[in-house]
Amino acid sequence: ETGVTQSPTHLIKTRGQQVTLRCSSQSGHNTVSWYQQALGQGPQFIFQYYREEENGRGNFPPRFSGLQFPNYSSELNVNALELDDSALYLCASSSDREAFHEQYFGPGTRLTVT
Amino acid sequence: GQQLNQSPQSMFIQEGEDVSMNCTSSSIFNTWLWYKQDPGEGPVLLIALYKAGELTSNGRLTAQFGITRKDSFLNISASIPSDVGIYFCAGPSGTYKYIFGTGTRLKVLA
Numbered sequence: 001e002t003g004v005t006q007s008p009t010h011l012i013k014t015r016g017q018q019v020t021l022r023c024s025s026q027s028g029h030n031t032v033s034w035y036q037q038a039l040g041q042g043p044q045f046i047f048q049y050y051r052e053e054e055n056g057r058g059n060f061p062p063r064f065s066g067l068q069f070p071n072y073s074s075e076l077n078v079n080a081l082e083l084d085d086s087a088l089y090l091c092a093s094s095s096d097r098e099a100f101h102e103q104y105f106g107p108g109t110r111l112t113v114t
Numbered sequence: 115g116q117q118l119n120q121s122p123q124s125m126f127i128q129e130g131e132d133v134s135m136n137c138t139s140s141s142i143f144n145t146w147l148w149y150k151q152d153p154g155e156g157p158v159l160l161i162a163l164y165k166a167g168e169l170t171s172n173g174r175l176t177a178q179f180g181i182t183r184k185d186s187f188l189n190i191s192a193s194i195p196s197d198v199g200i201y202f203c204a205g206p207s208g209t210y211k212y213i214f215g216t217g218t219r220l221k222v223l224a
Contacts, residue, residue, distance in 0.1 A: 004156075033211065042118075042202050042214030043157070056210035090156050102147065103204075103212065105156035 002027055004093050004106035012112045013081050021076040021109045025093035031055075032074040033103060034066060035090040043090055049074050050096075078111075086113045118203055118215035126221045133190040135218040137203030146186040147204040147212070148177050157202055161188070195222050 005024045013019050025032050031050045035043035045058035049068035063079040072093070078085055088110050092103035120137045127133055137146070145164055149157035161172050163179035163186060170177055174191045186203055200217045207213040 006156075035214075042204075042217055045207075045211040045213065048210050050210075056208065058211065088154075092156075102159055102162050104159060105149075107156045108154075110154070 004091060004104055006089075006091055006106040006109050008109060009107070010110045010112075012114065015081055015083060015113055017081050018077065018079045019081060019111060021078075021089050021091075021111070023074045023076070023091035023093075023106055025072045025074070025091075026104050029093035029095050029104075030072050031094045031096055031101070032068060032072065033092045033094070034074070034076045035092065036060070036085075037088040037090055037108070039087070046076070081113045083113050086111060118205060118213055120201075120203060120215040120218050122218060123216065124219035124221070126223060127193055129193060129195060129222050129224050131193055133193050133197070133220060134187065135189075135201060135220075136185060136187045137215050138185045139205060140184075142183040143186075143205035144183070145206050146177070146179055148175075148186070148188050149202045149204060149214075151200045151202060151217075153199075160201075190220075193220075193222050195224055198222050 007022045033048040034046040037043045046060050047057040048055045052068045065077045068074045088108045090108045092105045094101040094103045117140050148160045151157040161177040166183050167181050168179040176189045178187045202217050203215040204212045
């Protein structure tokens with residue numbers, strides 16, 4: 001059984017650019033949630049994808065968007081990057097969409113915006 | 115909105131000591147999760163709690179679901195250097211998302 005994987009590990013972008021981050025869910029999991037974790041803070045929920053549709057969203061602007069593919073892998077896209085977008089981006093997979101299902105995290109992608 | 119407050123924010127302990135930390139919510143939860151995060155890595159699930167009053171162990175870790183459903187506790191017995199890290203509690207906010215606490219930073223002195 002493979003765990004949650006994310007790519008790339010690190011990324012440096014310039015303000016105004018666009019970025020795509022990728023996540024492969026744990027075997028047998030159909031739900032992926034994305035989180036942003038600023039330095040020294042707990043993870044903040046961005047959105048969740050279930051059966052290729054956005055299933056819930058946190059307090060993030062529309063320039064944060066995502067996709068889920070038939071194999072349940074997922075992408076997070078961020079347009080018009082801002083300096084405050086610098087953070088660790090985490091994805092977590094679970095066996096179903098309801099919040100009582102345990103979530104398992106990937107190692108994260110460290111994004112730096114200059 | 116919902117908030118999860120963890121205490122203490124950070125703690126230094128001697129190797130071999132027992133550790134206690136807690137998490138309180140402004141609203142009732144029906145699930146509590148405890149995670150540990152090492153620097154530069156994703157959180158690792160330690161313990162999941164589903165019922166008020168439930169006490170669950172995972173090795174040297176024991177967590178309890180408070181009977182008011184607004185708090186949870188994590189204890190680590192006989193701490194070792196690899197227990198260093200940040201411990202987060204998390205609970206469901208609405209049907210589909212989790213919110214995370216502010217974290218307790220644990221440092222173990224050998």
